[in-house]
Amino acid sequence: MKILGVKFKNINSLTGEWEIRFDQSPISDAGLFAIVGPNGSGKSSILDAITLGLYGETARLRSSETVILNLRGEESYSEVAFSVLDHHYSSRWSVQKTGENPEPPEMSLFSLNGEKSLIESWSIPVRNRIAELTGLDFKRFCRSILLAQGEFSAFLNALENERAEILEKIIGSEMLQELEASIRTRAELETERLHRLKEDAAGFQTPDRAREDEIRQSMEQAREDVREIVRDLETLRELEPW
Secondary structure, X not given: OEEEEEEEEEEOOEEEEXXXXXXXXOHHHHOOOOOOOXXXXXXXXXXXXXXXXXXXXXOOOOOHHHHHOOOOOOEEEEEEEEEEOOEEEEEEEEEEEXXXXXXXXXEEEEEOOOOOEEEEEXXXXXXXXXXXXXXXXXXXXXXXXXXXXXXXXXXXXXXXXXXXXXXXXXXXXXXXXXXXXXXXXXXXXXXXXXXXXXXXXXXXXXXXXXXXXXXXXXXXXXXXXXXXXXXXXHHXXXXXXX
């Protein structure tokens, strides 16, 4: 899952309409970027907008309608564009405020491949379909992709089976297979290198002391490389059941 952009209106302290495109320049060119600002400037509101658009919930507030209670605007919404593999989607959460009380929020999910088409409407079907598409429900999303302020340890403190499920969804079995294949290839190359060093060492009848020490160090380094690769392979085999 990759978040491509978020567009929202009247979320917490951010009054009016706002849009951020993570898939366009200059953010897409940065690779790594940070959203900074003083307390109360709206940094966390951007994260709230993302979770509202996807799941109709926020990591900080129990009720999503609470987000707009203090705003003068009559409408609040969040649209999140995201991709899963080669498929692009857009999820929208919106709520209207009549008088002082907000109406029940609405949600919808669209496919953006080709012409924009509606996939699901209503909150529960949208949430369930997003969890099905991405492999991440709201809880797993917050623990793995969007770690709210002060909750960085949530992923680390998650139960072992929860961490395993999250890692499986993030990494995927195909990537694990690619990593294992890469390590196996490296192991074969290092083993071949070790054999060549042994053959070279056997060919020296009366090597000088310096050359002998050099060969011994190379052989020891090759043995250590092989031991490291074997440990990596054992770790990957433990990850495969996840």
